Amino acid sequence: MDQQTLLSDTPKNLIEKYRKVLKANNVAFDKMIVFGSFAKKTQHMASDLDVCVVSKEFGKDAFAEMIMLAKYAAQVDSLIEPHPYSPQDLADKWDPLAHEIRIHGIIIQ
16 A cells, blocks of 8 residues: 555445455445546545445335445454445446545446
8 A cells, every 4th residue: 555544445446345245245345446546546544445235126226225235345454434326326427425436436347
C-alpha cells in the first residue's frame, strides 16, 4: 500500500478475496468497479473501500441487495463498502453516484 490505511490487506487482494466469497455463495455478477478515494488516490487512514458490484440480477430490491453484499463483504474486511447496481442503473445519467462510478471508477473484471 502506498499510504497506510485501516484495511486488513491491499485493495487489490481484498477485492480478489471478496470476488471469491461472492462466487462461493453463488452471487452472479458481471464486474466490480472500485471507486471513491482509492480510485482517486485520495485515501486516508480511515478510508473505506467503495466497490460497485454490477449484476443483471440487481435492481429489484436495492436494500436487500446491499445487505446481502455487505454480509459477504464483512467476511473479508469490514471496511469494504459494496454498492449493488444493475447495468441499467449504472448507466442512469440522473444518478449522481452512478455518474461518479462511471467517471472515476476502476473496472475489475
